[in-house]
Amino acid sequence: MAAGSALTPSNYIEHHLTFLSKPVGEGQFWVLHVDSLVTSIALGCIGLGLIWWVIKGATAGVPNRRQAFVELLIHFVDNQAKEIFLHGDRHRFIAPAALTVFVWVLLMNAMDWLPVDLFMVLMGVIGVHEWRPVPTADVNTTFALSITVLLLSLYFGIAVKGLGGWIHEMFCAPFGSNPLLWPFNFLFNLVEYFSKTLSHSLRLFGNIYAGEIIFFLLWVWAATGVVGTFFGFFFGLGWMIFHILIIVLQAYIFMMLTIVYISMAHEHH
Amino acid sequence: MNINLTLFAQAITFAAFIWFTVKFVWPPLLRAIESRQKTIAEGLAAAEQGKKSLEVSNKQAEETVRQSRDRAAEILAQAEKRAAELIEEAKLAAKEESGREKAAAKAEIDQEVARAREQLRDQVAMLAVAGAEKILRREVDAKAHAELLGSIKGQL
Numbered sequence: 001m002a003a004g005s006a007l008t009p010s011n012y013i014e015h016h017l018t019f020l021s022k023p024v025g026e027g028q029f030w031v032l033h034v035d036s037l038v039t040s041i042a043l044g045c046i047g048l049g050l051i052w053w054v055i056k057g058a059t060a061g062v063p064n065r066r067q068a069f070v071e072l073l074i075h076f077v078d079n080q081a082k083e084i085f086l087h088g089d090r091h092r093f094i095a096p097a098a099l100t101v102f103v104w105v106l107l108m109n110a111m112d113w114l115p116v117d118l119f120m121v122l123m124g125v126i127g128v129h130e131w132r133p134v135p136t137a138d139v140n141t142t143f144a145l146s147i148t149v150l151l152l153s154l155y156f157g158i159a160v161k162g163l164g165g166w167i168h169e170m171f172c173a174p175f176g177s178n179p180l181l182w183p184f185n186f187l188f189n190l191v192e193y194f195s196k197t198l199s200h201s202l203r204l205f206g207n208i209y210a211g212e213i214i215f216f217l218l219w220v221w222a223a224t225g226v227v228g229t230f231f232g233f234f235f236g237l238g239w240m241i242f243h244i245l246i247i248v249l250q251a252y253i254f255m256m257l258t259i260v261y262i263s264m265a266h267e268h269h
Numbered sequence: 270m271n272i273n274l275t276l277f278a279q280a281i282t283f284a285a286f287i288w289f290t291v292k293f294v295w296p297p298l299l300r301a302i303e304s305r306q307k308t309i310a311e312g313l314a315a316a317e318q319g320k321k322s323l324e325v326s327n328k329q330a331e332e333t334v335r336q337s338r339d340r341a342a343e344i345l346a347q348a349e350k351r352a353a354e355l356i357e358e359a360k361l362a363a364k365e366e367s368g369r370e371k372a373a374a375k376a377e378i379d380q381e382v383a384r385a386r387e388q389l390r391d392q393v394a395m396l397a398v399a400g401a402e403k404i405l406r407r408e409v410d411a412k413a414h415a416e417l418l419g420s421i422k423g424q425l
Binding site: 030031033037041060071095101104139140143 | 271
């Protein structure tokens with residue numbers, strides 16, 4: 001706890017759910033969440049930078065452990081891409097994009113493991129009192145990811161089928177090319193795009209946000225006395241361990257869906 | 270849930286990270302992995318080749334050993350046969366030689382006997398003549414009685 005206000009469960013949680021916001025213009029929209037941005041950019045740079053650094057010294061001969069680890073990671077992502085994406089050279093875009101998604105989302109999710117209060121104390125030392133360390137618990141981040149994936153799938157859809165072909169598909173698939181069915185097809189496709197993007201984003205957000213909230217509740221419990229501390233520790237540990245699964249699984253799911261959506265954009269109906 | 274400018278900032282960040290990975294992270298490692306895979310494939314092929322050639326040379330070696338063994342056996346058989354032949358020949362030669370020597374010895378003995386008989390006959394003839402001379406107390410003309418003496422000699 002950093003701010004000097006009275007420590008009640010609700011303002012403890014509220015405090016931890018407050019973004020470090022910086023208005024850059026008039027209105028509610030023109031606000032930047034500095035914490036999400038800084039954390040996510042830093043994590044992306046660390047994760048991808050490390051991989052890049054290892055790869056810069058990569059050898060075709062016997063790899064050292066660092067390189068073997070990165071190769072394992074890349075093989076893992078590449079295998080997923082290979083199985084799903086059957087529409088050309090996956091190495092040109094989709095596999096590296098999937099790697100980016102996986103590494104970045106995994107690291108952002110993993111911020112959930114940090115002990116929030118200790119983290120806040122450390123941030124307090126440098127004069128920052130509001131900071132949410134988990135970028136994927138910010139709906140802006142997850143929507144940014146899913147909307148980028150949507151734009152990519154629109155781009156590839158048009159690039160692969162041509163604008164005419166893509167529009168034709170918007171109106172003539174999946175029910176058929178009868179003019180009477182055009183509105184239904186179009187509506188169906190709109191709903192599909194919309195729901196894909198929404199679920200893609202909210203699935204990740206929901207899981208990570210919920211995980212964060214549970215941690216807050218456990219830490220609140222831990223502050224209620226010896227018994228609370230014991231159980232807070234006990235369940236906190238359990239939730240941490242369970243979170244290993246959630247964090248990796250959600251990153252994996254997000255990556256898989258990214259591959260699937262972009263692959264679907266390549267398919268002709 | 271407050272959607273704000275962060276969304277766009279994050280989207281741009283995401284795009285930049287994707288670009289970075291596509292451009293700088295994926296291709297070099299892919300190259301390294303692919304070239305290693307090639308090396309491994311070549312190594313495996315070479316190993317396979319080596320195994321095959323080993324098999325071939327093993328077979329060849331076996332064949333050579335077999336041939337040598339056969340040849341050795343053949344040579345041995347020939348040598349044995351030759352030895353047997355030599356022994357046989359030597360035996361034969363020895364037998365012939367001994368036969369010849371025996372014959373020569375026998376011929377010599379025969380000759381010796383004949384000569385002795387001749388001498389004996391001469392001496393007996395002379396003894397007979399001398400005896401006759403003594404009996405007759407007179408000289409017997411050897412020339413006049415040569416025919417008689419000759420017939421006596423023939424009867425002996």
